Amino acid sequence: MADDTLILGAVAYDAKVVPIWDGFQAWFAKRGLPFDYVLFTNYERQVEAHLRGDVHVAWNSPLAWIQAQQLARKHGRDAQAIAMRDTDRDLTSVVLVREDSKVSSLADLRGKRVGVGAADSPQATIIPLLSFAEAGVEVEVVRHDVLVGKHGDHIGGERDAVKALLAGTVDAACVIDGNRVAFAREGLGGTRVIHVTPKYDHCNMTVFDGAPPSIARFRELLLSMSYDDPEVRPLLDMEGLKVWQPGRTSGYAVLERACERFGTIRDWVAAR
């Protein structure tokens, strides 16, 4: 008998991804969708495996979405974003300085040290650095390469950048908007925002052409999940959303522009 199990690929950025996807698997099974998942340590291998057909749908970071899209285009394939979290829409990143700093604009940071997250973090590195580049401000970039390959999912790099800012070893730090207050609650307060990036979207559920028919049922079930449902609410809490939304690709222009300017994934795509 043919195996019609739908396979999802996800990156293990935290131990909680196991109970998350175990929980979703059980929830899908109760609703008649055979489902399984494969974990990867990094998005690059996930995108390759997805294109190869080892998984049917990939829970991709925004950078992984762009990698998938460009790789698909190169090989005559088509990539679609079929769903995303409500919390994946309209994010911004912020450039922080110490409260008592005299810096009030990006231009004031010319030649100074700017702490960013991991090299492949769209929110804490790539997008904020685009702001500096487009403003014509050259800075000394101080990276905090925590768990490279996970595209900044871990946020450890951002936290280290803020610690460095407060310790005075960098003059500014770049983080996703919500982490300024989150880190302040951890005792890393005393920062001021001097720049807010344009809005951008974050993760999405990516499929390539040729995905099995059960993808439609998977999407339907995702969009049907209700925060009021006590069975699924703990999973939504762990995954950081209140509701799944239809996928959209209108929110990736800023990251696409950054990747083009910095050549972030050019060599990677060229080699495949």
Next chain:
Amino acid sequence: MTRTTVDLEDLGLDEGAHLLIKRALASSSEILVRGRSPALGSDLPAWCRALGHRCSPSGEGFSIERSPHDRWRGAERAGSFDEPADTAPARWGLAARGALVEAGAPELDLPLASKSDFWADEAARLYAQAAASQWDPAIAIPWKAPITHPEEVEDAIVQVMT
């Protein structure tokens, strides 16, 4: 209808402003938030996004529509504070009597869940009686008795006794 306005003045979300916003949203489904904190423009939309509230610029502030998602829907009280229930359902977990328990909590395996198995109405009286007849270390031990043994022996006794 006039919307409730929350004027945060210069209080930032990293300084507790979210508590004022939360309180206003508890009684109004749509509010207007104003404030002078320089980071409000990035902190507030991020806070709203995480909680599912809709946030949009409005005049000199931000309009916030309360999230339709409520984790307390379906929550129930773990019996009454005054009197223990005859049986405690597993879904109450280890909640204190009368506490509000969110729906969907894991059901622990707690075999002692019936009042008749282990509850005694006079337990409090028995405890008070036992406590009253317990020896008082302040009186029973001669704390002022002189220490005549060597310091090393005292140190060893202290270590063993603690």
